[in-house]
Amino acid sequence: MTGASLIAKTAELDELAISIRDCVESAERYAGQAVCEAVSAGRLLARAKQIVPRGEWVTWVTANTPLAVRTAxxxxxxxxxxxxxxxEEAQRVALLPIREAMKAITTDPTAPTAMPPMFVSAREPRERYVSQLKQTMRGMNAFITRVNIGELRHTEIEKTRHSLTTALATLDMLEAEFSALSSELERAA
Structure with missing residues (x-):
C-alpha cells in the first residue's frame, strides 16, 4: 500500500468516524424527543379531527400527513x-421509545408485563433463525455503510429489500412458534 493510498484511507476513515459520531449523537438526542414530538403531533391531529368534516378524517390524514391512520x-x-x-409516570413514559410509550399507556401497570422467554423447541430451527437474522444484520450494516459513503447501487437496494423480506418471514415463523408456546403455557396453567 502506498503512502498516498494509506493517507486517503485514513482520511476517509476519519470522515466516517466523524459521521458515525454525528449520527449516534443525533439518534440519542432525537430519541429523547420522540415521544414529545408524537404527543405534539397527537394534539394537532386531535384538533384537525375536530375541524375535518365527519367521514373525511381518513382521507384527510392520508392526503395531508405522512402517517398511516392507525399511527395518527x-x-x-x-x-x-x-x-x-x-x-412522575408521564415523565417516565415521555422518555421511552414511542412503541414502549404506547404499550405503557395501554397496559395495566399492575399486570405483569414480561412474557415467558421463548424457547424454540429444536436446536436446528433456532440455529437457522439466528443464522438468517445475523446474515440480514450483516447485509444491513454493509448497506448502511454504502449509503453513508455515497456508493449505493440499485442492485443493492433490491438485494437489501429481499434480505429484509426474508428476515420478516423469519420473524413471522418465530412469532408463530412463540404464540403456539404461549398457548400451551396458558393451557397448562
Missing amino acids: QAYMRLSSKLASLPD
Whole structure:
C-alpha cells in the first residue's frame, strides 16, 4: 500500500468516524424527543379531527400527513392518555421509545408485563433463525455503510429489500412458534 493510498484511507476513515459520531449523537438526542414530538403531533391531529368534516378524517390524514391512520390514532391516544397520567409516570413514559410509550399507556401497570422467554423447541430451527437474522444484520450494516459513503447501487437496494423480506418471514415463523408456546403455557396453567 502506498503512502498516498494509506493517507486517503485514513482520511476517509476519519470522515466516517466523524459521521458515525454525528449520527449516534443525533439518534440519542432525537430519541429523547420522540415521544414529545408524537404527543405534539397527537394534539394537532386531535384538533384537525375536530375541524375535518365527519367521514373525511381518513382521507384527510392520508392526503395531508405522512402517517398511516392507525399511527395518527396512536399519536392522538398517546397525547390524551399522557396528559391524564400523574407527573412522575408521564415523565417516565415521555422518555421511552414511542412503541414502549404506547404499550405503557395501554397496559395495566399492575399486570405483569414480561412474557415467558421463548424457547424454540429444536436446536436446528433456532440455529437457522439466528443464522438468517445475523446474515440480514450483516447485509444491513454493509448497506448502511454504502449509503453513508455515497456508493449505493440499485442492485443493492433490491438485494437489501429481499434480505429484509426474508428476515420478516423469519420473524413471522418465530412469532408463530412463540404464540403456539404461549398457548400451551396458558393451557397448562
